Amino acid sequence: GAVVSQHPSRVICKSGTSVKIECRSLDFQATTMFWYRQFPKQSLMLMATSNEGSKATYEQGVEKDKFLINHASLTLSTLTVTSAHPEDSSFYICSACSGRDYNEQFFGPGTRLTVL
Amino acid sequence: GQNIDQPTEMTATEGAIVQINCTYQTSGFNGLFWYQQHAGEAPTFLSYNVLDGLEEKGRFSSFLSRSKGYSYLLLKELQMKDSASYLCAVMDSNYQLIWGAGTKLIIKP
Numbered sequence: 001g002a003v004v005s006q007h008p009s010r011v012i013c014k015s016g017t018s019v020k021i022e023c024r025s026l027d028f029q030a031t032t033m034f035w036y037r038q039f040p041k042q043s044l045m046l047m048a049t050s051n052e053g054s055k056a057t058y059e060q061g062v063e064k065d066k067f068l069i070n071h072a073s074l075t076l077s078t079l080t081v082t083s084a085h086p087e088d089s090s091f092y093i094c095s096a097c098s099g100r101d102y103n104e105q106f107f108g109p110g111t112r113l114t115v116l
Numbered sequence: 117g118q119n120i121d122q123p124t125e126m127t128a129t130e131g132a133i134v135q136i137n138c139t140y141q142t143s144g145f146n147g148l149f150w151y152q153q154h155a156g157e158a159p160t161f162l163s164y165n166v167l168d169g170l171e172e173k174g175r176f177s178s179f180l181s182r183s184k185g186y187s188y189l190l191l192k193e194l195q196m197k198d199s200a201s202y203l204c205a206v207m208d209s210n211y212q213l214i215w216g217a218g219t220k221l222i223i224k225p
Contacts, residue, residue, distance in 0.1 A: 043203065043217040044159070093158045105213065107158040
């Protein structure tokens with residue numbers, strides 16, 4: 001099956017700093033990547049959808065200036081949490097689909113962000 | 117609005133069978149997914165149903181009734197490693213996944 005990686009897997013940072021999370025599709029070209037956030041004991045919440053070479057589409061209530069998404073190539077999308085605060089602490093998960101088949105999203109392993 | 121309902125938690129015994137139900141109301145339908153998620157990990161794909169009926173894959177089976185807005189995931193011969201959350205998700209007319217809150221399955225020896 002298709003493999004998606006995320007880096008870093010875990011990050012702890014001070015309040016006010018920015019954190020960049022990378023999502024890579026390792027063995028396929030991902031025309032669309034999705035960024036999710038999951039708080040403890042809650043379901044996945046879609047933050048934004050990004051298509052290679054175009055601006056991301058953000059879900060209602062997600063601040064695009066705080067969560068910067070760049071999908072610069074068909075294998076890489078990045079999420080930057082700017083001026084992170086403790087309430088941004090969460091599990092961030094990316095997923096990717098190849099565009100050939102919208103039936104399956106391949107998930108990265110997730111990034112645990114803790115903001116002190 | 118769009119809504120996915122599934123039980124919050126279920127308990128079953130090792131070796132037994134358990135059925136996890138999911139009902140949905142969405143704007144359009146392009147398939148229903150079941151994912152397994154262990155604590156602290158990302159979801160992993162289990163099954164996809166777009167037509168009515170039962171899809172069997174080893175110990176896991178998934179059923180769909182589009183007219184009833186209903187699906188279930190059936191797990192047979194339960195193993196301790198099956199303890200996880202099981203997420204039901206529906207792809208709507210915009211090809212977006214609408215996620216249920218997940219069912220935490222606890223397996224007891």
